[in-house]
Amino acid sequence: MRMNHLSGLAGAVALTAIVAAAGPSWAQQQAPMLDALVESGELPPVEERLPANPLVVEPVESIGTYGGTWRSALRGGLDNAWIARTVAYDGLVRYNREWDEIIPNLAESWEVSEDSRTYTFKLREGLKWNNGTPFTSADIAFAVELMSEPSYGAGTFIKNPNNPVTVEVIDETTFSFVFENPNGLIMDDLASVNGFTVVSLNKEYCSQFYPKYNPDAEANAQAAGFQTWELHMQDRCSWATETIRWANPDLPMMNPWMIEEPLTGDATRTTFVRNPYYWKVDTEGNQLPYIDRLSMRVSDSLEEITLMALNGEIDFQDRHIATVANQPLFFDGQEAGDYRLGANVPSTSNTLVLQFNMNHVDEKRRELFQNKDFRIGVSHLLDRQEIIDVVFTGQGEPFQVAPRPESPFYDEEFAKQYTEFDPDAAAAAFEAAGLVKSGDVYTFADGTPLQITIDLIASFRSEWVDMMELMQLQLEAGGLDIELNNIDRTLYYDKRPLGDYDAQIWQGDGGLDVVQEPRYYFPANGESVWAFRWQAWYNGANPEIAEEPAEWARNQMDLYTQLRAEGDPEVRSDLMKQILEISKENFPVIGVSLPGNGYYIAKNNMRNIAEPMLHAYLFPTPGPYDPFQWYFAAE
């Protein structure tokens, strides 16, 4: 009681201190490039442009200074993901920099109903689009209405047939998402890179392309050269981070920078300039962003981008160029190029996941691949250290497909089980799996030969070929007849429903985003190639091939269904731990090694960049590290 009282008192004192500190210095500052516009009356003063309570962002190192152009490069005109990562990470909520908490963004607060079906958000008062018009609940409702349209090809939680959503607008700044069934994962969806979707459409502008609001929309679409109004809408009001979104400078945005030179089909450069209505300030009340402009060269040439970086013509970038092969080159070029290397921690748990097809259409193979002893044997035959030394110049460590050490779900036993190179243990395991040795090679118990074909896409990760060739030698030395089948990626996908492949490989997604991407922990989605027909049963997709899963996998599915409907994060994480426990016990897929750290390149005068950064897609690095508070130090 006394303690509570004390801490309450301390809190009050702290609050007063903040208010006192903020009071006099709260007169907001803006970038010098906007001063003239305000003076000439083209822009209202900064106080009127900011919302009533702008989001206050703590800079990583220090308060910055305004100005400068951040130069980077897109690999070809369709490299929209880099824009998504740098410009477009602004949803209702966002992740904190540690990626362990969801924090306010456009919404200043939210409430979850007891049954986890209703999520009520309160937007900041006085938010404005970059054209100065207010951002309100109506914009959210419009986005959901449009994306619910069956004929409109948009993919988000809004279109989930198992759990449709509607929006209830309560007032200008308050609204609720109401789901048909409980939804425990929606906050993570909204905080991820996909969270941009629901806040990306301005009703006033976009409704003109929608027949529901404008009876001429269909005719206008035809006149503009589009076959349907949907295609016209998609062109003018792309709902997410699609490339085409950055080709329309008229489309209002809520992001720190807005389109200056659009990314049209034949553009060789695209630039972004500060949004004068951006609704974030630093701890001294200076309106963000600090950096005036982003300039992205559109280059199909990886060689050119690499040389640009070496030559100091890139201020910050990791995408495309920060490869294992380039690392020594960039390391040596630091002084000449006046840049530094910082560390990226990848979110993947594994460099390569070997997935045997447990749902093989051939009876004998299905039985073998479902046999845990067989997979243990294969795992023991891999000399992981050799692969790490040869392919990754010693970076990384032997690892199974399990949560990464940085994750709260990390379990050393899970990550390390069966990773030691042990041919004797492998031989014992194969015997237990019912294989017999004829000469140097294992065959089925009835003496029929056993040749295993592993599909891979060489064009995708060049190191996969090196890894697989080593693994082939290692497995053949242990008596398994392995054939590598290098195929095109579309064929790779088309084979899945057919079920006649022995094994496929991919990288280890879900090392940090364990809950969001559980494809290797249980048959969760179409990427669970090791149990494609089981996941079909779970998801209701392609019912013609669905097969009832083994009991342990069914238990996992039940647990995950509960998790998806659970509002309490503690309980969710508990449920996930149970799923992982079953996964550890059944050892469905085989991993090779934990990927070593990646790196980024930043000019020496670029400040406030966090180090190291977690690197993922759902957590769209560097977006969550707030590039709008990066700045160029004067020298």
Add this chain to the structure above:
Amino acid sequence: MLRFIINRLIAMVLTLWAVSVVAFAIIQLPPGDYLTTYVATLNSNGDRVDPSTIEALRQQYGFGEPFLVQYWKWISGIVGRGDFGQSFEWKAPVTTLIWGRLGNSILIEGLAVFAMWTIALPIGIYAAVRKYSLGDYLATIGGFIGLAVPNFLMALVLMYLSFVWFGTTIGGLFSPEFENAHWSLPRIWDFLSRAWAPVLVLATAGTAELIRILRANLLDELKKPYVTTARAKGLPEWKVILKYPVRVALNPLVSTIGWLLPTLVSSSVIVSVVLNLPTAGPLLLRSLTSQDMYLAGALIMLLGVLTVIGTLVSDLLLAWIDPRIRYGSK
């Protein structure tokens, strides 16, 4: 002559129709369609997409319709409205994507052809007239090196050397400040100061080939009696060579003009990627790998058109350059 041209025009239309069918069929041959590729790409980034979205897109784009229906929609759009369809990947009408890039292609490749001929012709003539001289050997060695080194490797070496020696990155057609500017003298200068690299790279292999062909043809001609006659009649040496044997030796070169453009476009794909040239090549490559079928179809169609027109032009040129060639008159 007029009848010849009319006949050729009719044949051209039929050829183009055949090209369109084959192009459309080839694009649909690989397994899957654009959407499977799209899903694969998203997955490679660790992103996922809702199966219902894919279904909606499939409807929206009209996948799953029979081949003939799809083909008819496509070709009738082109012929009727000049509408090449929608690029799936760019989510934009194909016509907005291709013209600027085709223009760049024709500009760069036109310059390359020009450079090729201006370098190759004098050297070829010299090499033939001064057979087995030091100059001939040098031209031969240079020619074979040009032929043997892949263009993209030459481009990479050029990029590396200019980075190491001059501290500049060559790539693209303009420096950043001129990228989106209007045409002006400084911009033309900027263009020329960058375009020399791709033009040089693209021209090398072709130059070597031209030198060899011209030299061989000319050597055949130089031994013929009419040359001796011309010389005996006292014509100056340069006139003897340029007026008769060179003209004849040009025949095989002129008759292949038609193939020049498509060859350049297809051989320049990798160079364009390496040097980051905003030409049609990389667009074609990308659209083929991503199965963006209307975009790929439009580009292949237009390459077909260029080839057919080029062939017609070369036939007409041939008739003009060599009076011995007569059409249809027996």
